Amino acid sequence: MQQLKDYTGSVYGGLGHLLYAYHQANGIAITEKLKNIQNLERFEYVVWRDLLMELDQQLNKPALGLEIAELVQPKHIGIIAYIALSCENLGEAMLRYHDFHRLIFDGSPLQVEVQNDYFSIGWNDLPLNMANQLTDEVAIALMLQFLKHFMSFEDICLHEVHFHNPAPKNVAQYEQYFRCKVRFSQEKSKVILPIQELSRPFAQGDQTLQKLLMQQAQSLLEKLPNTTQIDQRLQQAILMGLQKNLFQIEHIALQLNLSVRQLQRHLQQQGTTYQQRMQEVRCMMAEAFLRDPHLSLQEIALLLGYSEQSAFQRAFKQWRSQTPQQWRQQQTRPHMQ
Template sequence: MQALKDYTGSVYGGLGHLLYAYYQAQELAIPEKLLQVQNLERFDYTLWRDLLMALDTQLQQPALGLKIAALVQPKHLGIIAYIAMSCENLGEALHRYHDFHRLIYDGGPLHVAAHGEIISIRWSDLPPNMTTQITDEIAIALMVGFLKHFIDFKDICLHEVHFQYPAPKNIALYEQFFRCKVRFSQPCSQVLMAVQELSKPFLQSDQTLQHLLMQQAHALLEKLPHSTQTDQRLQQAILTGLQKNRFQIEHIASQLNLSIRQLQRHLQQQGTTYQQRMQEVRCMMAQEYLRDPHLSLQEIALLLGYSEQSAFQRAFKQWLQQTPQQWRQCKL
């Protein structure tokens, strides 16, 4: 119990940039503590909570967390944004979010559970002094807002949203934002939605990410002396497979409607192997990700399918004869 009481966790540095953007939009004087975290990959959750509470006390505006969340951009969420924008439906995005949510906030674990036809999404209970209404509402609003505005999932239909804190004066602001019944003074803060929502396809994937993936696919093809339609599809399958952590040869061959042996034979005719081709893709994507200062080396390693940052660093050194840190310092 003592360990739980003392543990506060940390949040992704992009959330500090989001709060900074809100201060700028409202033409408010930016606190020194917020300025100090602008160049950090992560900072303490208690500081995030205190910054939000101080702003809430200063403005005393209803639904302040919803207004801050309305400014969210993919860069504020880092790896979660990259992964979600490559998913085909809400169920896949939620599964990946469950895997990586601690990169946004590593306090309490995320719980996703089905109750009949309803699925609940909530964070495990934290000590009462660690959460407030504004921290809960911004966490839920960021998730919902990102789905609506950047995954083009505008028809998302929530069943209910629950908050554990007493109801504010204007509940209508919350119900207008979430477009569902919002209840307060509940046992926990959570999002409830129908299970059938998980299978709804996203209307369109993020064009920026798709452009990046296609650009890299074409760049790789230019290195091949006699590229074919199979080569083009292979590059794209590996690129998206890395995003979804489904890049093993059996998954890629299946996407191409080939057997593993057929794919291996095709690559053998070009004097290469699947492992070599995948490393080419990883090397090129690693350079693209390193150009994004918001992504940490740990996040880039995960995006490239490495379970350990050290494995990514060793591979990068073999590819380009320098460490990722050295490469990034030269390019930024």
């Protein structure tokens, strides 16, 4: 197994867009290094750290990481924002963040712990030359800002926030931001919540991304000829099932209040099968996601329910006789001139 000290990891390209947005919002000149990562799906963690440190030296502003994180949008963190749509409460969202956080920060492993009445999610130590106060506070603030898009920030009641690095002069600014006790010089950087907070529900049904998915679902329905009410409901059930990784026919039939046999009989009358219909939805959703430049192929594969990117690539080539990369380039080529 590769040792952490030998691996600096990579970060999601959307973080480069976030830093670019911060520069623009504050009238800061865009450096060549920052320009060079704008079209990358991922870039090295060391480049992310250096960009943050150079900005910190230029501005010398306290709690800079918290200010940068304020600008985060779902597009800056990619698939995790989509995955959150299927979460019913804060606890599930935190666990999903733990499971998929490497898509944002690869090389900075997370550890979940439950002790007495508290739940914590923390960053294991990176090599000393890699992690610092600024990278840690951006990582923690990003996670909380991510949650802010799916529940009221005032509803997130933290117990404590720990940072590995020594305390700065402005500890009160951190405690005001997190609205809890913030400790420095701790064993690891982590967020601690009372266990009962994990049951706080997410506000579903009014989210921008939820609306986007439903708009996509409707546009997909319109492409299907002679759709019946069952077909429309089936399409939406498969679409949402893919987001939750619950797209087996048994689960979908249950969502439609049909038995598996009834659903199979309906599809048989239309000369198709459940597998064929699901692949139709996957293909149309793949095209919709490929048009989004912020989503990598790995993220799209996960959104479509594939455990491996290679499986998605093989399937797409069967659908469209070209690879996802070729299809994406074909769609974007006119806009890049």
